[in-house]
Amino acid sequence: MAGADATGRDGAGGAVSNTVDGGVFFHAVIQGRDITVRLPPQVTPALSGLPPASAAFTGREEQVEALLEGLAPGTEQRKAPPVAAVAGLAGVGKTELVVQTAARALKEPGWFPGGVLFVDVFGYDSERRLSPDHALDGLLRALGMPGEHIPDGLQDRARLYRSVLAAFAEQGRRILVVVDNASDEEQARPLLPADGTTAALLTSRHTLDVGARLHDLDVLDVRSSVELLGQALHNALGPGDTRVRDEPEHAEAVARLCAGLPLALRIAAALLADVPGRPLASLARALETEHRRLDRLRREERAVRAAFDLSHDRLGHRHARLFRLLSLNPGDDLSTEAAAGLTGGDPYEVEELLQDLARAHLLEPAHVWGRWRLHDLVRLYADEKGRRHADGDERDAARTRLFTHYRTTAEAAGTHLDAGRGTASTRFPDRDGALAWLDDERSNLVATVTAAPRFGLGETGLDLADALSRYLHDRHAFDDWVTVTTTALAVCRESGDRSGEAAALNQLGLALAGLRRFGEAADAHDEAATAYRGTGDRNGEAGALTNLGSALTELRRFDDAVDVLSRAAAVFHGTGDVQGEGGALANLGNVLTELRRFDDALNVHSRAVAVLRGTGDRRHAGLALNNLGGVLTEVRQFDLALKAHTAAVAVYRTLGDRHGEAISLNNLGRALVGLRRFDRAVDLHTEAAAIHRETGDLHREGLALNNLGLALVELGRFDEAVDAHTRAAAVFGETGDLHSEGRALNNLGRPLGEVGRLSEAVDAHTRAVTVYRDLRDRHGEGLALHNLGATLSKAGRFEEAVDAQRKALTAFRETGDSHLEALALHNLRGALRRERRSGRSGGRVRRQPGAGPRAGGRR
Missing domain, CATH: 3.40.50.300 (P-loop containing nucleotide triphosphate hydrolases)
Known part of the structure; x- marks a missing residue:
């Protein structure tokens, strides 16, 4: 009861007074004459x-x-x-x-x-x-x-x-x-x-x-982790310890290696406090070795491993086995389906086990339902425990099941991307479903390829690398493609598989070309052709030569490319590989276009169309039609180009190939620009960009946006053009395609200049120059310098304009582009005249209505 105050009389007539207050009571209160209970004003908890x-x-x-x-x-x-x-x-x-x-x-x-x-x-x-x-x-x-x-x-x-x-x-x-x-x-x-x-x-x-x-409660981010290190050292040793401030890079390295776990960070700080002269770099190096990291994250009674032990030891057998096996996944996270493959268990039962581990915070649900990840230090701990229980957990068999799951599912997905792999697998409902799975599992698939040889699963890794080739190409994931093909090449060389080595070299060359490392790509394709020749595989040799010709074209070694591609076409013709011959002819036509030998290019592309139509391969025939239409656009035969691209659109629509349809629509838009049907061109480029966005091809979405911007400029819709080119540059930046990003930036300068945003236009062209220079693309650098000069001249910055045009002229002379050399020379003369007039006018600059012709927008 609560405190009370009661008065009365006892049996002898004496007064009785009981006063109880200042507390809360849950036991007997004694009443009686002259009894006083004094309590503190409140009962104080501990x-x-x-x-x-x-x-x-x-x-x-x-x-x-x-x-x-x-x-x-x-x-x-x-x-x-x-x-x-x-x-x-x-x-x-x-x-x-x-x-x-x-x-x-x-x-x-x-x-x-x-x-x-x-x-x-x-x-x-x-x-x-x-x-x-x-x-x-x-x-x-x-x-x-x-x-x-x-x-x-x-x-x-x-x-x-x-x-x-x-x-x-x-x-x-x-x-x-x-x-x-x-x-x-x-x-x-x-x-x-x-x-x-x-x-x-x-x-x-x-x-x-x-x-x-x-x-x-989640782990700390890197910034907060570094702050915690600094605070802990400051508290232990005072403000004189400035190691975190003096070694920011190594402080971040320690924070990352502790994976944001406060316990690990506090142990790291204590280890540093023990030896005030120890640099953070020393601790970072000590923690880099994965198999010793948990050993080193301990000090006296505190240890990360001990903390994890308490959680692990409470798990039942099935939960503990799954927890330990999860460390076998080579990527950052895994799906419930993959976990079921790993254990060989029922997916629904495995999902329940995963949810139990997540409730125990030994496993983290990923941002998307059905995917799970281990904290970095927990992964090391699970792997350590897994090695100790390897026999009981059947660890090797589990790894084989997991890697096989990734290989077979990737092969099924590949049938939706490449008709050459056979009938589309029913494992996925359609191409979009296959792409979605590949996107989700990409890091796991690449990591599986690289890990497989270490565990005697090299053949599984080779098959998986092959299954991923079309996907990585279409997604422009060229860094990952280089990784898997380099691994495949090493496996083939170690096993003495000369044919596999040739195929891996050829794939590696394509991946390197995607990264615009054309010199290395040419070397890989040349070596592949030699290896194929050594095995007697003439078609393989011709295929490598075809790819070598493409790399030489990008290196602007056009004469060498013509020679190599002519040889490739001849070999294919001799072996009766009509499809291969058509591909080699298509590439040869592209080189001849670059040489401005348009009549020869038209002849070769027409042959390619005829050859590929004869094979019944409508998809490649559509590609040849697109190439033919591109040359017809270059020679301003826009009506014929329109027919070629329209035919290509029809082919791809019949096939239900949205990707090919979008490419053809984009090219068709270019032909319509030539016919000055700008409104329709805008519609087609917009549609092409939307399809590429829908199918997840960011790179080609950027190409369509770039062409959309060029068409909008022709309509005088400069603000919309600025938006299109800006979006295109952002897409290429996201996909890591620096070359295309430079092209979009170069084109962006034009509409910026038209709306009077000259400083931004100069900046866009200057950034394009830097991109091309870093890529050692002298031709692209020349284009950007040429347009930069025109914009500088328009801004009245004539001395800088002259310098830019002179550099552009030099670049075009070095690359042998006589057409652009003449254009640059014309603009240089104009810039010099304006510079002289500006000097005679006593420094007064009159805005110029124009700045001479620009280099055409690159598609």
Whole structure:
């Protein structure tokens, strides 16, 4: 009962007075003559039980604010539970977060006048684990309850505990309860208040269902991790320790190697504090070795491995086996389907196990449902445990199943991308479904190829590399393509597979060409042709020569390219490979176009169309029609170009090939520009960009946007053109295609100049010059310099314009482009005349209506 004041008379007529106040009582109050009970003004809970808040604490302000919002008085009126459960990985800083929050909450006037109760129930430590009834005994004693009045049973203790907390709240002495390290609902629920007013903070490595507001705690980002290192060293050694400030790169390296885990970061800081002269670079090097990292993240009683042990040891057999096997996945995350393949289990049962591991915060759900990832340090720990249980877990068989799953599924997806791989697999409903799976699994697939040889699965890796070739090409993922083909090449060379070596070299050359590393690409294709010749594979040799010709074309070694491609076409003709001959002729026609030998180019492309039509290969025939139309556009035979591209569109629409259709629409738009049908061209380029966006081909979307910008310029819709070229440049920047980005920037300068944004136009052309120079593309650099000169002249910056035109002229002379050389010479003369007139005018610059012809927009 609460405090009372009662008066009366005893049996002898004497006055009896009992006064009881200043406390909350849950046991007998004795009445009698001349008995006075004096109590302190309030019963003080064990405030000293709250651990001290660390002075090194950062990166959690948002989480602290969210917790405080739920603790504030009046939360119950907002229908939000006054109990918050913080869950997260071992060592992620759950206890520190709630201690910091509790310390802040206690300082808020009127929030918790009754104080705070703190109990660590050691839920994950089998030796120190507190049962809920023992925890309640301590909490009740902390609340001032004499031991003889504490009942024995858990249910009775919980009832009394909650009644005490409710009574304190009713007396305006609200208490904050902090329960740390509960492992399950059974341990946590009896310790939580139930009156709707008393607040509680609960921490667990599991996501517990106790009617609390759930807060999942993630690792720190790199910036906050570095701050925590710096704060910890400052607290330990004072402001004189400036290692974090002096070695920012190595501080970031340590932070990344600790993977944002506060426990690991605090151990790292303690190791550095032990030896003030130790550079951060030394610790970073020590942590780089994966198989020793967990050994080195320990100091005295604190160790990352020990923290993980407590979670692992609580797992049942099936959960523990799956947890250990997950470390076999070579990529960053994996799907439920892949996990089922890994274990050989039923997908629905495996999904339940994965969800259990996620609730235990040994596994993290990825941003997309159905995908899962291990924290970096947890992955190392799981791998370490997995090696120790390799036989019982059947680890080698599990890895083989997983790698086989990736190979067979990638092969099925490849049938939707490349008709040459046979009938489209029913594993995926359509091309979009296949692409979506490949996109999701790309990092795993590439990592599987590179990992396979280390485990005697080189053949699986080779098959997977081959299955990925079309996908990586279409997605312009050339860095990944180089990675897988380099691995395949090494496997073939080690096994003495000369034919496989030739194929891998040929693929490597294509990947290098995609990165515009044409010199290396030419070397790879040349070596591939030699290897094919050594095996007697004439068609393989001709295919490598065809690709070599393309690389030589990009190197602007046109005469060499004509020679190589002519040889390739002749070999294909001799072997009767009509399709190969058509491909070689198509590439030869492109070289002849670059040489401006348009009559020869038209003849060769016409032959290519005829040859490929004869094979019945409509898809490649459509490609040949597109090439033919491109040359016809160059020679201004726009009506014929229109017919060729229209025929190509029809071919691809009949085939249901949206990708080929979009390419043809883009080319058709160019022909319509030549016919000055600009509105229709804009429509087609817009449609092409939309299809490429829909099919996920960012690169070709950028090409269509670039051409859209050129058509809009012709209509005088300069602001829209600026937007199109800007978007194109952004796309190419995202895909890493620097060459196309330079082209888009070069074209962007024109409409910027037209709307008077001359400084931005100069900047766009200058950036294009830099891109081409970095790529060592003298021809592209010359184009950008030429247009830069025109813009500078328009801006009245004649001296700079002259310098740019002179550099452009030199570039065109070096690359043998006589047409553009003449154009640059014409503009140079114009710039010199304007410069002289500007000098005679006493420095007064008159804006020029034009600045001479520009180099045409590059498609």
